Amino acid sequence: MLVPTRRIPSVFLAVAIAAGGFVVGYLVGQARTPSSASPVSVASDARVVGRDAEAPAGAKELDFQLFWDVWSLVARDYLRQPVAEPKLLHGALTGLVESLDDPYSSFFDPTRARILQQDLAGELEGIGAEIGMKDGQLTVIAALPNTPAQAAGLAAGDAILAIDEVATTDLTLEDAVARIRGPKATTVALLVRTPKEAPREIAITRAVIRVEGVTVRSERTPAGRSVAVIAIAHFNPDTVARFDEAIRNILASGDAGLVIDLRNDPGGFLEAAIDIAGAWAERRVVVRERTNDGRVTEHRTSGLARVQALPTVVLVNRGTASAAEIVAGALQDYRMAVIIGEQTFGKGTVQHLTSLRDGSAVKLTIAEWLTPSGRSIEGDGITPDIAVELTKQDREASRDPQLDRALQVLDERMSK
Secondary structure: OOOOOOOOOOOOOOOOEEEOOEEEEOOOOOOOOOOOOOOOOOOOOOOOOOOOOOOOOOOOOHHHHHHHHHHHHHHHHHHOOOOOHHHHHHHHHHHHHHHHOOOOOOOEEEHHHHHHHHHOOEEEEEEOOOEEEOOOOEEEEEEOOOOOHHHHOOOOEEEEEEOOEEEEOOOOOHHHHHOOOOOOOOOOEEEEEEEOOOOOOEHHHHHEOOOOOEEEEEEEEOOOOEEEEEEOOEOOOOOHHHHHHHHHHHHOOOOEEEEEEEOOOOEOHHHHHHHHHHOOOOEEEEEEEOOOOOOOOEEOOOOOOOOOOOOEEEEEOOOOOHHHHHHHHHHHHOOEEEEOOOOOOOOOEEEEEEEHHHHOOEEEEEEEEOOOOOOOOOOOOOOOOEEEEOOOHHOOOOOOHHHHHHHHHHHHHHHO
16 A cells, blocks of 8 residues: 655755655556465464455466465575564565666665655765766766765766775665765765776765755856856755745846856756746746656746846756756757756656655656657756866866856857
C-alpha cells in the first residue's frame, strides 16, 4: 500500500552530499501489490500481511511462489539466526528497484528515508557536495559554495574512485552517499580524479551545511553599467520567494541588466524552475514532460515576465543540472537570455518520491523532460551559446572569465 505522494527535490539526494538536484514530477498509476501463489511456512515470529493481494491487471503470469520459497529457506536455514525480517523485506525491495538499472531510481529503508527528510529541511551534516552517476562513474555534480567540499578543491566533473579506501566501482549511489556523509567534525577520505590529472586523495572534515539558496550582488560592466548578479544554489521550497524578493529589489534599484548564475546548481523542485522562468517567459511553456505511454504534458508559467525587458545572461557549467537546466533551456529556446559557460550535466529525467506506510520510500524515474522546442538533454546537457572555460588555475587565482564574458555581452546588448 502506498500513502499519498509528495513532490520533493531529488540532482541529487541532499544538500550535504547528494545524488543529484533532480527534477521531480507526478507519480503515474496506482498502488499495486504482487500476488502470492500459495502459503509459505516462515520459521520465525514474523506475521506476513498483504501476501494474497491481487496481481496488477494485465500483468504477465509470474511465479511469486519463488520469492516465498527463498524467503522461507533464508528464514529457516540460514546459519546466523535470528534473521531480521524487515531487513529481508527492505533488501528485496532494494533489489527490485535496482534491477531497473536506473541510477536515479532508489528504494530507501525507513532510516535512510528519515535522513532524506532531514536533508530536505535544508540543514544537515556532510561535506557540501552533490554527487551522481555519469557514464557509470560516481561523479561530483557540484561542490556547493562555502562548504568543506569547495574548500578541499572538489569541482564539478571530478570522479570519486574510492571512499575511505573502499572502491566506488560496485557501490550504489545511495551507498556512496551514506559513506560520504556523517557527523560534523569527522573526516572522510576521497580518492578523486580530475579530468586530465592523476588521481589524488583528499581528506575532508564534515560540517553542518547551510546553503543560501539565492544571493544577489551588483557588478559593473566594462562600460561602467550597473548590473545585478543573482546566484541560485538550488531550487528548494524557499527559492521562489527569495528570487521574487531579489527581483523586486533589482527593479527598484534600476540595474541595467541581469546575470543569472546557475553554475553548480544541481536542481530541485520542478515547480520552482517553472515559476522562476516565468520572470521572463510569461504564460509560455517552460518544459514538456513525456511519460512511458508517449503522453506529453506541457508545464506553463503563470509569471508576469517582470524582467523580460532586462538584457539577461545565464552562466552554466558541468554542475548545472536538472531544474537549473530547465530554466537555462527555456530561456535559450525563447532567446530571452544568452547562455555562457560550459556544457551542462545532462539530467533530463523526472523522479518522484513516494512514501510507504512503514516509513520507507521509493524514488522512481517516471518521465523525461524536454525543452519548449522539444529538445531532450538527457546525457548530453545544454550547449552554451558562448563557450567559456573556467580552469583550475582561474579558480586558484580568483579569476572568473565566465562572469567577465557575461558582463561584456551585457554591454554589447545594451549598446544596440
